[in-house]
Amino acid sequence: MADSILRLHAAVLAARLRDPAVSRTARLASEGLPKMAKKLAEEAFEVGLEAVQGDRRRTILESADLIYNLVVLWSEIGIAPDDVWREMDRREQLYGIAEKLPKTRGKPVARAATGRRTLLGV
Template identity: 65%
Template sequence: MTDSISRLYSSVLAARDSDVEGSRTAKLMREGMSKMAKKVAEEAVEVSLDAVAGNREALIRESADLIYNLAVLWAGSGITPEEVWEEMDRRERLYGIAEKLPKGSSDHLPKPALSRPRR
């Protein structure tokens, strides 16, 4: 799948292994999982606040930041966008595209195949 998120993810993987001075991605990767997770949480809060404030332009910008930081977190965790898309497809088959997995339902659903972190 060649979409913006997949291209972003590929770029994140390339930056992770680079020694480029000033690379935000390489710096986040070096700082570890807690920093990557913290950045996702911070951006999610900013997205939420901009949505509540009705600030459309800021919501768009912060959403892009959230997606970037999520791609960094995935890469740091050895998760690919394709694995996330597979989970979304599985949920669509069970509940429809516009539905979130019901609370507590994950215990009785088939688990997706777990993969080892890729390095």
């Protein structure tokens, strides 16, 4: 998957230079960051909606759209996939692969299964 996203990122960077009349990516780039963020939010909503409705195939299709729009947004603000991979690696070392960085910090508690420490509210 990481290789696919790296290839997508490279393709998005190249497509941004094309004619917006023939390239969806170039059109999104020309419309600016607010439009890119809006498209990303729309796709995230559609993924959730399809999942709640139990439509596996549509959830897959919308997930691919979500990833595309995320990469387009990254390209606009100078984020490379490797930047995100480094952050994911950092979080894995701190919290484990299946945990998300907590929004609020609480008292650390030991996690019995792995010996890693986590925070309350995770």
